[in-house]
Amino acid sequence: MAGPASYTEIAEEFIGERARYERLAAVIAGAVGTDLAALHRDVIVQWRAKDVRSFVKKALRKRYDDPLHEIGDKAGVRVIAHYKEDLDLVEWVIENRCTVHAKESKLEALQYDQLGYLGVHYEVSPRLEILEPTDVDLLDLRAEVQVHTKAQSAWAVVSHDLLYKSPLDIAPELRRTITRLVALVELFDDEVARFQHELRNHPDFTEMQVLEPLDDLLVEFTDRRPDRALSALVVPAVVRVFEKDPETLVADVVEPFVATHRAALEHIYRAYAEDSRVTPLLFQPEALLIFASLDADPYRLREAWPSNELPIDLLESLANIWGVELADPG
Amino acid sequence: MNLASLTIDELIVHDVPLHRVGALDNEDLVLSEVPSPLTVEVRNLFSERIKRSLSRNHFDVERDPTSTSPVPDLVEELISATSARSAAVLVDASQKMAQHLFSTQTGSNPPGLLIVCRTLIDGKPSATILKLEREDAMHIRLASAGTKKTFGMDYLRDLMLGKNTKVFKAALFTIEAQGLDGMVSDGQKSESNAEVANFFLHRFLGAQLKTAPDVATKALFAGTQAFINTLPDPEKQARYEIALLATMNSPSKTIRYSMIGGQFDTADRKPYENYLKSVEAPTGQFDKDVRLIQPQLKQLVFGFKKSRLRLSGPSEDVEEFVRFKKAQGTTEIKDEVKDVRGGTR
Numbered sequence: 300m301a302g303p304a305s306y307t308e309i310a311e312e313f314i315g316e317r318a319r320y321e322r323l324a325a326v327i328a329g330a331v332g333t334d335l336a337a338l339h340r341d342v343i344v345q346w347r348a349k350d351v352r353s354f355v356k357k358a359l360r361k362r363y364d365d366p367l368h369e370i371g372d373k374a375g376v377r378v379i380a381h382y383k384e385d386l387d388l389v390e391w392v393i394e395n396r397c398t399v400h401a402k403e404s405k406l407e408a409l410q411y412d413q414l415g416y417l418g419v420h421y422e423v424s425p426r427l428e429i430l431e432p433t434d435v436d437l438l439d440l441r442a443e444v445q446v447h448t449k450a451q452s453a454w455a456v457v458s459h460d461l462l463y464k465s466p467l468d469i470a471p472e473l474r475r476t477i478t479r480l481v482a483l484v485e486l487f488d489d490e491v492a493r494f495q496h497e498l499r500n501h502p503d504f505t506e507m508q509v510l511e512p513l514d515d516l517l518v519e520f521t522d523r524r525p526d527r528a529l530s531a532l533v534v535p536a537v538v539r540v541f542e543k544d545p546e547t548l549v550a551d552v553v554e555p556f557v558a559t560h561r562a563a564l565e566h567i568y569r570a571y572a573e574d575s576r577v578t579p580l581l582f583q584p585e586a587l588l589i590f591a592s593l594d595a596d597p598y599r600l601r602e603a604w605p606s607n608e609l610p611i612d613l614l615e616s617l618a619n620i621w622g623v624e625l626a627d628p629g
Numbered sequence: 630m631n632l633a634s635l636t637i638d639e640l641i642v643h644d645v646p647l648h649r650v651g652a653l654d655n656e657d658l659v660l661s662e663v664p665s666p667l668t669v670e671v672r673n674l675f676s677e678r679i680k681r682s683l684s685r686n687h688f689d690v691e692r693d694p695t696s697t698s699p700v701p702d703l704v705e706e707l708i709s710a711t712s713a714r715s716a717a718v719l720v721d722a723s724q725k726m727a728q729h730l731f732s733t734q735t736g737s738n739p740p741g742l743l744i745v746c747r748t749l750i751d752g753k754p755s756a757t758i759l760k761l762e763r764e765d766a767m768h769i770r771l772a773s774a775g776t777k778k779t780f781g782m783d784y785l786r787d788l789m790l791g792k793n794t795k796v797f798k799a800a801l802f803t804i805e806a807q808g809l810d811g812m813v814s815d816g817q818k819s820e821s822n823a824e825v826a827n828f829f830l831h832r833f834l835g836a837q838l839k840t841a842p843d844v845a846t847k848a849l850f851a852g853t854q855a856f857i858n859t860l861p862d863p864e865k866q867a868r869y870e871i872a873l874l875a876t877m878n879s880p881s882k883t884i885r886y887s888m889i890g891g892q893f894d895t896a897d898r899k900p901y902e903n904y905l906k907s908v909e910a911p912t913g914q915f916d917k918d919v920r921l922i923q924p925q926l927k928q929l930v931f932g933f934k935k936s937r938l939r940l941s942g943p944s945e946d947v948e949e950f951v952r953f954k955k956a957q958g959t960t961e962i963k964d965e966v967k968d969v970r971g972g973t974r
Binding site: 560562563566567570571573574575576577590595596597598599602616618619620621622623624 | 631632633634635636669670672673674676677678680681683684685752887890895896898899
C-alpha cells in the first residue's frame with residue numbers, strides 16, 4: 300500500500316503542469332478583460348498560476364490523495380470591479396467566455412448574523428473559441444475566477460495578510476476587529492449602488508450624459524475647466540431640442556458638426572482665448588451643442604432656453620459669435 | 630458666406646461730419662493715417678456686431694454697373710491687395726471712401742464714423758464697411774461731495790458702439806467669379822424717407838440688390854405657398870396662408886422670410902427656412918414689391934382632395950366661418966347659403 304506522497308513528489312508533479320495552468324489563467328484573464336474593456340467597464344484583472352510551495356503546503360495540510368485534481372485554484376483569475384452594479388455584467392462575460400462548472404457567492408453562504416469574506420467564485424474551463432490552436436490542450440483544465448468589488452478586494456487582501464499570514468495565534472477579540480470591518484464593505488458597496496440608482500433616476504440624468512463626450516470634443520479647442528453647475532442648468536434643455544437619444548446625440552450630431560466647422564471653431568476659440576469680456580458659456584462643453592443647435596434650428600433653441608434660470612443674453616452672445624440670428628419666439 | 634468664420638485683420642476709422650451742401654461752416658473730415666490698434670476685446674466686439682447685424686437683416690447685393698461711386702473699385706483694390714501693401718491700401722482706399730461719403734451726403738444724412746476693415750470670411754479675403762452714428766450717453770460714477778457720497782455724471786458724445794447701438798450700417802464684400810458679391814445690412818432701409826434709406830446702398834456703396842424687388846417678392850410668396858402646401862394639416866395650412874397674406878399686405882416697405890415664419894409654429898420655422906433655400910427663394914431682407922402677385926393677395930382659395938369643389942374668400946371670413954377637421958376629413962362652413970348661380974368654372 301502506497302504511503303502519503305512526499306513533498307518532493309507533489310512538487311514535481313505540479314511543476315510539470317504549472318506552465319499549462321499559467322497559460323490557462325492568462326487566456327481567461329485576457330478574454331474577460333478585453334470584453335469588459337469593450338463594454339467600457341473599468342475593471343482590474345489579475346491572474347496567476349499557483350505558487351509551487353503554496354500548492355504543496357495545501358496538499359499536505361489538507362491531506363489530498365490526488366492534489367493535482369483536488370486543488371481547484373491552480374490557475375487563478377481575479378476580476379475587481381469598481382461598482383457592485385457591474386458584477387452582473389462581469390458574470391455575463393465570464394459565462395460567455397467560459398463554461399461555468401460551479402458558482403459560489405460567499406455572501407449567500409453566510410447566515411444573516413454572520414460576517415465574513417465576500418465575493419463570488421467561479422470554477423470554470425475556457426470555451427474553445429477563446430483558445431488559440433496552440434492552446435487547445437487547456438480546454439479541459441479548470442481555473443478559479445474570483446470576482447470582487449474594489450471594497451471587497453481591499454478587505455480580502457488586508458484580512459488575508461493580517462489574519463492568515465500572521466506569525467502569532469491571534470486572540471478572537473483581536474481577529475474580530477478586522478473581521479467586523481467587512482460590515483463597512485457591505486455598507487459602502489450598497490450605498491454607492493443606491494447613489495448610482497438615484498442618479499440614474501434623476502430627471503436630467505439622461506441628458507447630462509452628453510457632457511463627457513462633449514468635453515472630449517472641446518479639449519481640441521480649449522483647455523479651460525468648465526463649470527459643472529452651469530452645465531447642469533443649460534444641458535438638459537438644449538439636449539431636448541434635438542429630440543434624439545442623448546446617448547448617441549454627440550456621435551450623431553455634434554461630431555459631424557465639429558468636423559464640418561472645425562476651421563471656424565478653431566478660429567473662434569483662438570480669437571476669444573484672451574478676451575476678458577467673453578461669455579463663460581463659450582468655454583463650456585455644451586457650447587458645441589449650442590453651436591450645433593444654432594446651426595440646425597435656432598428657433599427651437601430660443602424657445603427651449605431656460606430663461607427663468609439663465610438670461611437670454613448668454614445664448615445671444617453665442618449666437619453673435621456664431622453669426623446666427625436669434626429670433627424672438629413668435 | 631459662413632459668418633462664424635469672419636475675422637477682422639485690420640481696421641481704420643474716419644470721422645465724417647455733417648455736410649450741408651453749400652454751407653460755409655461745414656466741419657472738416659478727420660481722416661486716420663494708420664489703422665487703429667486693436668485689442669482682443671475690441672476686435673471681437675466689432676466682429677460680433679458685424680455678424681449680428683448681417684445675420685439679422687441683410688440684403689444680397691452686387692455692383693451696380695450704372696453707379697459712379699468709386700467704392701466698388703476701392704473695395705476690389707482692398708480685397709486684392711498683397712499682404713505687404715495691405716495696410717497702405719487700407720489707409721488710402723478708406724480715406725477715398727470717406728471723402729466720397731462726405732461729398733455725396735447731404736444735410737439729411739447724419740454725421741458719423743466710417744470704419745473700413747480688411748476681413749477674412751470662409752478663409753477668403755473680404756472687405757467690411759461700417760457706418761455708425763455717434764450716440765449720446767451718460768457716464769455715471771461714484772463720487773464724493775465733501776464727506777458725502779454721490780454719483781457724478783459726465784455727458785459722453787463719442788460713444789459709438791454700444792450693445793444696442795441701433796444705427797449701424799454694415800456691408801461685407803468678397804470677389805467671386807462674377808465680380809463683387811456682398812451683403813448689406815442697413816437699419817434705416819425700411820424707413821419712409823427713401824433718399825436716406827437708399828443713400829448707403831446706392832449712392833455711397835455703388836451697389837444694387839441682386840434680385841429686383843418685385844421678382845424677389847414673388848419668389849418668396851411662391852416658395853412660402855409651396856411650403857405651406859407640403860404640410861399635412863389643413864388647419865395649419867389655412868393659418869399659415871393667412872399669415873403669408875397678412876405679411877404681404879402689411880404696410881412694411883421691406884420683407885424677410887422670418888416676418889412670415891415668425892408666425893409659424895416653432896417646429897416649422899427651420900423647415901420653412903430650409904425649404905426656401907432648397908427652391909432658391911430669397912432668405913435675406915429686400916424691398917417688398919407685390920405688383921407681380923397683387924391678384925393672389927386678395928383672398929384665400931382652397932382646393933379639395935376628393936371633389937372638384939373650390940372654396941375662396943377673404944382671410945378674415947375663412948378665419949371666422951371655416952373649420953378644418955382633419956381627423957374626420959371634413960371641412961365645415963358655419964354659414965347659410967344665401968344664393969346660387971351658374972358660372973364658367
